[in-house]
Amino acid sequence: MVRCRGVKRVTIMHACTTLLWLVTCFNGLHAIKIVKFVVPEIIQYGVQDSVILDCDYTYGNRTPGLMVKWFFRSKTKPVYQWIVSQKPQDIGILRGRVDLNYRASDDPLKMYRALRIVKLDTDISGEYICVVSTFLDEDVRSKHMTVFVPETSFRLIQNKTDDDTVNVICAADGAFPAPNLTIATPEKHLQGVDHRVHLVNGRYSAVSSVTLNDADLPSPAEFICTLRIPQAKYAVRKEAIYYPGPISTTPEMPTAADMQLAAAVGSREPNIFTALTLTALSVLFRLLVS
Template sequence: MQLTTGLNAVKIVKIVVPEIIQYGLQDAVILDCDYTYSNNTSGLVVKWFFKNKAMPVYQWIVSQKPQDMGILRGRVDLTYLASSDPLKMHRALRIVKLNTDISGDYTCVVSTFMDEDSKTKQMIVFVPETNFRLIQNKTDDDTVNVICAAEGAFPAPNLTLATPESLKLVNGRYSAVASVTLLDEDLPSPAEFICTLRIPLANYAVRKEAIYYPGPISTTPAMPTAADMQLAAAVGSRGKNITLIKIA
């Protein structure tokens, strides 16, 4: 898509797409695409594309009603006016029914019969984790299983307890687990375990801490769930590599 300069040119001067919005905190989000035009505006059309540019998710042909399509069908407030200018009034998207499935690149294309301009920006609908656990599961007197598990986050998080980690996508949300089995003889007393969950695309981070005392089995305050153990088994991490675990 190319921009042609001249007497009949249209030019996008500003595209406003929020980089990050948190799921559940707002009812709608506005994506705006402001442009200039001169002289001949015959055939003026504003289109928005999502991710790939094969099919638009929104289209407004001047003098006609705007249309929402594809993943945004039924999710755009078609009565929203971004401007009182009749050649700009329906340039923007007011998206309702927000969810993670609308995360991605949005491209605004403004065109006439003579000219065309486009700009792209990314928007992420971010979901914090619904459950985040750091568990010590002592199976015998000489070793301890450390399991860090998180559920319900989006986009995909990473855990810095130990490697490798396992990710599972369920209903558009991610579950993640990292685990390691350590020998008591390799640990100081006490040992401090720290697990950090990060979602880099959302500039988001939280962490859990736990203190462990090597020695005989004693009652532990938290036990792993069956799901935790299944995920940890799938990871299959065992050894003395505690590079990403802080030891007090």
């Protein structure tokens, strides 16, 4: 009797190859693949009234249970969901902020795949995750988007409290994300700078300050404050000239703006109004008798 062991081994290998080919073909019929994923990295608040996030995909011959879900910052709960043959839904932080009539395609299996977000603000900054799935397959993409807000005020202040030192203060309000503030001279960055950042109503206030000895400074000295928001590739700067020396004793009249401010807060803080009024009277008296 002749044993054909080689023939048996070849037959098994051929069967395995055929099975693998059939599985591959079957999966190909139902494969979901995201082929275009569009989430802008930076958008500027107030410049546009909406933004479109797109998640285009290919699908096979059969798509049982085709569904598109968008998540924000984590995959715990979707902020948008569209099940083919049903109406799209906006959920959570995006409820009432998605144009549910927007169609990214005329293909009935793709038309509501994208998000058109309106009512833009800093609270929708974060990672967006698109999940396209069927009962048989799934594909996922993600990308971070930041709503950038330039500062509403930016100040460089020299506050001299005694004859030998000066406090240099750089302050900014109303920015998002949190700005980086640096204080420098044309020759170098200054050491020992204190940095503080606070989030107020979705915007950041930042202050950097340093105290310097007059003896360590040239006369005149130049200070440079730079505000940077790296995510937006945004930077602005302010410069100021400082003359070391004793505190000036030259009397100064309160400005019209000072008096208006005092009048506005007088009902709440009468001491401010009184102080400014007494200062004005004192200066007027000195000018009259001089």
